[in-house]
Amino acid sequence: MIAYIDLLAVFFSLIFLGYGTWNDLKIRKVSNSVWIAFLPIAILLTASRILLRRDLMLISLLSIFIILLISFLGFYSGMMGGADSKAYICIGIAMPLYPNFVIFFFHPFFPLSVFINSFIISSIVFVYSFLRNIFWIFFKKESLFLGFEDEPLWKKILVLITGYKMSVNDLDNKIQYFHPIEEVKIKDGAMHRNLKILTKIDDIDVQSFQNLTNKYTTKKLPNYIWVTPLLPMILFITLGYIITIFTSDIIFSLLANI
Numbered sequence: 001m002i003a004y005i006d007l008l009a010v011f012f013s014l015i016f017l018g019y020g021t022w023n024d025l026k027i028r029k030v031s032n033s034v035w036i037a038f039l040p041i042a043i044l045l046t047a048s049r050i051l052l053r054r055d056l057m058l059i060s061l062l063s064i065f066i067i068l069l070i071s072f073l074g075f076y077s078g079m080m081g082g083a084d085s086k087a088y089i090c091i092g093i094a095m096p097l098y099p100n101f102v103i104f105f106f107h108p109f110f111p112l113s114v115f116i117n118s119f120i121i122s123s124i125v126f127v128y129s130f131l132r133n134i135f136w137i138f139f140k141k142e143s144l145f146l147g148f149e150d151e152p153l154w155k156k157i158l159v160l161i162t163g164y165k166m167s168v169n170d171l172d173n174k175i176q177y178f179h180p181i182e183e184v185k186i187k188d189g190a191m192h193r194n195l196k197i198l199t200k201i202d203d204i205d206v207q208s209f210q211n212l213t214n215k216y217t218t219k220k221l222p223n224y225i226w227v228t229p230l231l232p233m234i235l236f237i238t239l240g241y242i243i244t245i246f247t248s249d250i251i252f253s254l255l256a257n258i
Contacts, residue, residue, distance in 0.1 A: 002052055006099035009045045010245065012038070013094050017238040020087060024234040028176055030083035035090055042094035059108060060096040067092030067111040084233045088115060091241065102245065106252035113249040118240025120250050122231055126161045129228070133160050146222060147193045148182075155195045162197065163228035171225070178227040180212055195226065 016038040020030045046064075050057045071088045074080030092111035099110070107113075137144055144165070145156055163181045171178065183196045212225070247253060 002049055003100040005045055005049050005052075006095065006101060009042075009095045010099065012041050012045070013091055013241060014238070016090065017087065017234065017241060020083065020234040021232065021238050024083070024232040028230050028232065030087075030234055032086070035083075035086040038090040039093065042090050045094050046096060056097065063096035063109045063111060064092050066109060067096075067115065070112075070115055081233060084237065087234055087237050091237075098248075099245070102248070105248045107249070110244065113244045114237065114240050116240075117243045117250050118233075118237045121239050121243070122233060122236040125229060125231060129164050130161045132164045136165060148195055151195050155197065158197055159195055159226060163226050165224040166227050168223055168225055171227070177230055179230050180225065181228050182226040184212060184221070191221065193221070 016034055020034050023030045023034075046060060050060060067088050071080070071085035071092075074088075075082060075085040088111060091114055095110050097108045097110055098105045098113075105113070133144060136142070145151065148156070159181060166178070181195060181197045183194050185192050185194065243250065
């Protein structure tokens with residue numbers, strides 16, 4: 001019976017994640033209604049599972065606590081968007097432990113593996129950003145940090161793997177897909193540009209980004225602005241979910257084969 005509940009959990013999870021992915025790819029936003037609809041189903045599934053196997057209650061609650069902690073810390077630190085944290089929470093409540101039909105796994109905490117796997121998949125953007133910046137250095141023949149010479153080294157290193165420079169003109173119809181990692185301020189009558197990489201993801205809206213790009217076009221600033229792409233993270237969470245079902249935890253699998 002539990003195997004059927006687990007199959008239902010996978011089915012409903014993929015339905016809601018699939019719909020969320022479609023919206024995330026299209027507009028980089030997922031309505032709260034998706035998670036509001038998913039949550040009661042998730043609670044019902046796990047409640048049914050625990051009623052059949054009361055010995056799973058404590059470890060299930062521990063798993064849910066772990067993913068709740070990760071989700072809240074990720075959201076309030078600004079490293080995770082609201083939709084992403086809600087997706088992890090719903091996944092964790094719907095399937096706190098590995099499904100009954102998965103025989104081989106390294107630890108019982110299914111949502112933790114989904115989180116790890118989706119993060120690993122999404123980290124490909126770091127490689128892309130780094131390679132794009134290397135390309136700039138070798139082919140643009142221009143200083144990568146022009147106007148940011150006084151910024152600390154640690155910021156420059158972090159920016160190298162999390163963002164890249166993009167033409168202000170190219171951003172006209174793409175603002176909703178990027179996040180600025182610099183700011184322009186007027187101090188003592190002069191324009192100052194600073195790298196700003198710790199802003200919460202959900203705090204930047206299209207209008208504030210538009211105001212920033214307007215400063216570049218009206219104040220005769222360089223044509224390029226530092227941005228980081230807004231990832232369709234629900235897509236990576238969905239892929240991480242599917243990978244977890246079939247291959248368990250990527251990191252533990254690699255360690256086991258070393």
